Amino acid sequence: MDLDSYYPKLYIDCLEESMVYEEVLKTVKENNLIEENEGIVVALSGGPDSVCLLHILHRMSKEMNLKIFAAHLNHKIRGLDAYMDSLYVMKLCEELQIPCFIRAIDVPKYCNDNKLGLEDGARKLRYEIFNEIREKLSADKIAIGHNKNDQAETVLMRIMRGTGLQGLRGIEYKREGGIIRPILDISREDIENYCKENNLSPRIDGTNLEAIYSRNKIRLKILPYMKEEFNENIVGSIVRMSKNIRVDSDYIDSQVDISYNEVCRKYEDGVYIFVDLLEKEHEAIKNRLIIKAIREVLGDVNSIDKKHIEEVLTLMGKNKNGKKINLPRGLYAYRFNDYILISLKEINYEKIEYNYEIEPGKEVYIAELGKTFKSKIVDAVDFNAETLGENVQYLDFGKIKGNITLRNRHQGDKIILRGGTKKIKELFIGMKIPREERSFVPLIVNDSNIVSVCGYRISANYLVDENTEKILEFTLE
Amino acid sequence: MDLDSYYPKLYIDCLEESMVYEEVLKTVKENNLIEENEGIVVALSGGPDSVCLLHILHRMSKEMNLKIFAAHLNHKIRGLDAYMDSLYVMKLCEELQIPCFIRAIDVPKYCNDNKLGLEDGARKLRYEIFNEIREKLSADKIAIGHNKNDQAETVLMRIMRGTGLQGLRGIEYKREGGIIRPILDISREDIENYCKENNLSPRIDGTNLEAIYSRNKIRLKILPYMKEEFNENIVGSIVRMSKNIRVDSDYIDSQVDISYNEVCRKYEDGVYIFVDLLEKEHEAIKNRLIIKAIREVLGDVNSIDKKHIEEVLTLMGKNKNGKKINLPRGLYAYRFNDYILISLKEINYEKIEYNYEIEPGKEVYIAELGKTFKSKIVDAVDFNAETLGENVQYLDFGKIKGNITLRNRHQGDKIILRGGTKKIKELFIGMKIPREERSFVPLIVNDSNIVSVCGYRISANYLVDENTEKILEFTLE
Numbered sequence: 001m002d003l004d005s006y007y008p009k010l011y012i013d014c015l016e017e018s019m020v021y022e023e024v025l026k027t028v029k030e031n032n033l034i035e036e037n038e039g040i041v042v043a044l045s046g047g048p049d050s051v052c053l054l055h056i057l058h059r060m061s062k063e064m065n066l067k068i069f070a071a072h073l074n075h076k077i078r079g080l081d082a083y084m085d086s087l088y089v090m091k092l093c094e095e096l097q098i099p100c101f102i103r104a105i106d107v108p109k110y111c112n113d114n115k116l117g118l119e120d121g122a123r124k125l126r127y128e129i130f131n132e133i134r135e136k137l138s139a140d141k142i143a144i145g146h147n148k149n150d151q152a153e154t155v156l157m158r159i160m161r162g163t164g165l166q167g168l169r170g171i172e173y174k175r176e177g178g179i180i181r182p183i184l185d186i187s188r189e190d191i192e193n194y195c196k197e198n199n200l201s202p203r204i205d206g207t208n209l210e211a212i213y214s215r216n217k218i219r220l221k222i223l224p225y226m227k228e229e230f231n232e233n234i235v236g237s238i239v240r241m242s243k244n245i246r247v248d249s250d251y252i253d254s255q256v257d258i259s260y261n262e263v264c265r266k267y268e269d270g271v272y273i274f275v276d277l278l279e280k281e282h283e284a285i286k287n288r289l290i291i292k293a294i295r296e297v298l299g300d301v302n303s304i305d306k307k308h309i310e311e312v313l314t315l316m317g318k319n320k321n322g323k324k325i326n327l328p329r330g331l332y333a334y335r336f337n338d339y340i341l342i343s344l345k346e347i348n349y350e351k352i353e354y355n356y357e358i359e360p361g362k363e364v365y366i367a368e369l370g371k372t373f374k375s376k377i378v379d380a381v382d383f384n385a386e387t388l389g390e391n392v393q394y395l396d397f398g399k400i401k402g403n404i405t406l407r408n409r410h411q412g413d414k415i416i417l418r419g420g421t422k423k424i425k426e427l428f429i430g431m432k433i434p435r436e437e438r439s440f441v442p443l444i445v446n447d448s449n450i451v452s453v454c455g456y457r458i459s460a461n462y463l464v465d466e467n468t469e470k471i472l473e474f475t476l477e
Numbered sequence: 478m479d480l481d482s483y484y485p486k487l488y489i490d491c492l493e494e495s496m497v498y499e500e501v502l503k504t505v506k507e508n509n510l511i512e513e514n515e516g517i518v519v520a521l522s523g524g525p526d527s528v529c530l531l532h533i534l535h536r537m538s539k540e541m542n543l544k545i546f547a548a549h550l551n552h553k554i555r556g557l558d559a560y561m562d563s564l565y566v567m568k569l570c571e572e573l574q575i576p577c578f579i580r581a582i583d584v585p586k587y588c589n590d591n592k593l594g595l596e597d598g599a600r601k602l603r604y605e606i607f608n609e610i611r612e613k614l615s616a617d618k619i620a621i622g623h624n625k626n627d628q629a630e631t632v633l634m635r636i637m638r639g640t641g642l643q644g645l646r647g648i649e650y651k652r653e654g655g656i657i658r659p660i661l662d663i664s665r666e667d668i669e670n671y672c673k674e675n676n677l678s679p680r681i682d683g684t685n686l687e688a689i690y691s692r693n694k695i696r697l698k699i700l701p702y703m704k705e706e707f708n709e710n711i712v713g714s715i716v717r718m719s720k721n722i723r724v725d726s727d728y729i730d731s732q733v734d735i736s737y738n739e740v741c742r743k744y745e746d747g748v749y750i751f752v753d754l755l756e757k758e759h760e761a762i763k764n765r766l767i768i769k770a771i772r773e774v775l776g777d778v779n780s781i782d783k784k785h786i787e788e789v790l791t792l793m794g795k796n797k798n799g800k801k802i803n804l805p806r807g808l809y810a811y812r813f814n815d816y817i818l819i820s821l822k823e824i825n826y827e828k829i830e831y832n833y834e835i836e837p838g839k840e841v842y843i844a845e846l847g848k849t850f851k852s853k854i855v856d857a858v859d860f861n862a863e864t865l866g867e868n869v870q871y872l873d874f875g876k877i878k879g880n881i882t883l884r885n886r887h888q889g890d891k892i893i894l895r896g897g898t899k900k901i902k903e904l905f906i907g908m909k910i911p912r913e914e915r916s917f918v919p920l921i922v923n924d925s926n927i928v929s930v931c932g933y934r935i936s937a938n939y940l941v942d943e944n945t946e947k948i949l950e951f952t953l954e
Contacts, residue, residue, distance in 0.1 A: 156636075157707075159633075159636065159714075159715065159718065160703050160707040160708050160711060160714070161707060161708055161714065162708065162713075162714035162715075162717060162718060163718055164718060164721040164722070164725075165721070165722060165725050168645075168718075168722075214706075214707070217706055217707075221702070222699070222702065222703070225698070225699065226637050226699070229691075229694055230634075230637040230638060230691070230694075231637050231638055231639065234637060236639075237636075237637070237638065237639035238636065238639075240639060241636065241639060241640055241641060241645075244641040244642065245641065245642060245645075247760045247761045248641075248642050248725070248729060248761045250759075250760075250761070251729065251759045251760070251761035251762065252725060252728065252729070252761075254759065255732070282727075282728045282731065283724050283727075283728070284724045284725045284727070284728035284729075285728065
């Protein structure tokens with residue numbers, strides 16, 4: 001009689017157990033969750049998920065030379081159950097010879113002090129404290145025990161509450177700040193079996209302060225009904241969907257990164273989004289470019305809704321120059337000529353000031369306009385007005401004495417036209433240029449004389465005539 | 478007393494009604510469902526959805542100069558209810574002066590004859606008959622009365638059964654074959670109100686042979702529970718998600734089209750997918766390129782599963798040359814050197830035949846290998862073996878008399894090496910080249926003498942020596 005037939009039950013148990021371990025190892029490798037020699041803080045509530053996670057990482061620590069620590073929070077400071085949880089956790093860690101850090105915290109007080117809801121506050125506090133412990137230990141990662149059922153429940157919850165591609169990704173295997181979720185591919189059932197097979201007898205998860213009520217409805221009502229009536233493997237199907245969508249979502253994100261580098265530029269006063277390039281992008285990309293620009297300015301996109309993004313996108317339209325949109329958190333979106341500016345600065349269009357010295361023949365970038373002033377000196381004999389580009393103006397270069405500058409209009413500016421002297425303000429009114437756009441129409445100034453209203457008029461004093469020898473061609477692009 | 482306060486109820490009713498109409502008009506415009514002057518066959522069951530649809534399109538027909546027809550199927554040929562439906566439909570069409578075509582069909586018989594399930598068979602038959610009527614009338618479109626709730630139910634059903642981005646798009650506004658769904662953005666409630674306001678008193682949808690049982694569980698159990706416990710506007714949230722995803726899915730599809738033109742080529746024997754280009758694509762695109770290639774060969778992708786796609790993708794790997802995968806419906810995927818071939822032809826690798834004449838200095842594309850043979854004649858004094866590319870071979874050009882060809886091995890081929898004459902077959906065995914790859918290693922032949930086993934050996938009779946004047950460099954890329 002060989003061992004296999006003598007211990008058939010044991011043999012089967014070992015195989016199943018080993019498959020959970022192998023599955024976690026696969027998740028860890030495929031998602032690069034853990035490198036060799038790392039230190040890992042396991043968030044240990046004492047419930048089946050975190051106990052299974054600790055046990056598996058403990059096993060993995062030999063193979064990968066990891067340093068495993070446990071961190072336990074006693075939320076319900078007055079509950080006996082919570083102390084029993086802590087005792088269990090201490091005993092388990094002693095058995096496994098894992099250093100264990102236990103903290104008791106008055107969560108309701110913290111939430112009250114920080115004006116947070118109990119659920120949000122508890123989550124925030126948990127991550128804060130785990131991170132504190134991680135830093136003290138100079139550990140690399142914080143491992144959290146979310147499982148496959150949590151994943152399906154989260155995705156279903158998001159679908160019910162309304163979501164998009166991002167939300168359908170579900171819980172991520174890893175997050176910034178070293179958060180990892182190695183057992184995210186393991187079902188609750190397999191976790192419970194693993195605990196049984198390893199005689200771990202975990203506690204019932206009592207310290208979980210998540211929105212138990214909503215989640216329990218999904219866990220105990222909706223999912224079982226769906227399983228019974230539609231799909232025996234409903235959890236697997238939802239998780240598989242979420243994995244497929246994650247691949248698609250990653251792809252779109254990578255395309256957004258490429259487009260962002262082409263379409264958007266960060267300057268000191270915010271992110272500039274160039275309208276002609278933005279217009280060429282697909283709808284799916286446009287929204288995300290605006291979101292990314294806002295994230296770059298604010299650090300995150302909290303309290304920014306879909307309707308705000310859509311509002312910003314209306315700035316692409318024609319006749320939107322000079323328009324301004326107020327967004328949450330003191331953010332503004334402006335349309336200036338060729339670009340949309342996402343900025344925390346409040347800009348008064350009528351008070352925009354700029355003054356650039358022009359060296360004929362050299363290009364000057366006018367940041368306030370997002371345009372480049374280009375000029376060229378040509379001999380009158382070579383000049384042909386008919387071959388000029390559409391927006392190119394020209395004047396008698398010989399009539400310019402001293403410096404030329406390009407600046408915004410000032411109060412009282414006047415230009416000498418063939419019909420006589422005219423106030424720039426009246427000229428703008430006559431040309432029906434809206435007040436908020438006027439600062440974006442630059443003047444070319446020769447000492448104190450207005451030479452040109454760029455793109456519109458040339459002063460009579462600088463016009464080309466039969467005595468002109470050199471001609472200055474110029475344009476704003 | 479003015480009319481508004483005298484008819485307050487009427488006023489409100491009119492407003493609501495007009496909003497349903499406006500909303501449908503918006504759907505029609507945004508999705509280009511109907512052009513002016515078109516003929517439209519409305520699939521009219523007599524239930525609220527199709528009756529509302531008919532009424533709205535009838536109104537629209539004046540604005541857009543449409544020709545509206547109704548087509549009604551009597552599925553349940555023995556049921557009294559079904560005859561009542563038909564009578565109702567005839568009466569309605571008479572009132573609206575819409576030509577009405579009624580057909581009675583023995584659906585169970587049709588399904589039996591065609592070996593189809595009742596649900597699939599009924600759907601197929603419906604579309605077949607509507608299309609027949611459309612063609613007889615030379616009409617452009619077939620309008621179907623799916624509504625917003627149907628959409629949410631479909632998406633939820635797909636989520637429960639397992640789906641991906643494509644499935645989450647839900648029902649499409651339009652499909653090939655002129656199928657359009659103008660009331661897909663209107664909720665069941667609004668449709669019922671519209672019918673009331675217009676005194677349409679539709680029949681209860683009795684002829685609907687869809688999988689009522691599953692759908693009713695979603696409609697009557699799951700969605701109401703979700704509405705009660707999670708989200709008052711659950712239908713709206715799911716439909717909004719599906720719309721957002723449609724934009725993302727469209728974007729990915731457009732990127733797939735671009736990549737397909739780069740990575741894949743259709744030739745007579747199937748679609749060639751170039752492995753080096755395929756490898757550079759994102760995971761999200763790779764799968765879809767394979768699917769698109771299969772669709773191009775088969776016309777659709779029925780009975781092709783995710784696991785088949787994954788299997789085809791394994792052909793990208795190293796050492797896969799000469800591998801063949803059997804796919805459903807007589808389809809094959811082959812790995813030949815640089816490409817994967819999706820084909821309905823069964824190809825026997827060992828019987829591949831090719832024979833190309835080589836003109837030194839000119840490039841020759843070897844279709845069977847997906848590679849180009851490049852060669853160059855250089856003077857011996859300019860020649861430096863150390864500066865050659867990795868796979869470049871060379872020989873004494875002066876020793877070649879007559880024609881050179883490049884061909885697959887033949888039985889009995891021999892090459893003269895420095896160690897003596899060797900059978901090509903033995904050489905391949907010695908070099909551990911698998912049997913199925915051997916036809917892809919071409920031989921260079923000078924009249925009847927083997928000059929080179931491309932990439933591996935040069936015959937001793939053609940080696941460069943101290944008397945060599947001209948050298949032929951060659952490579953297969």
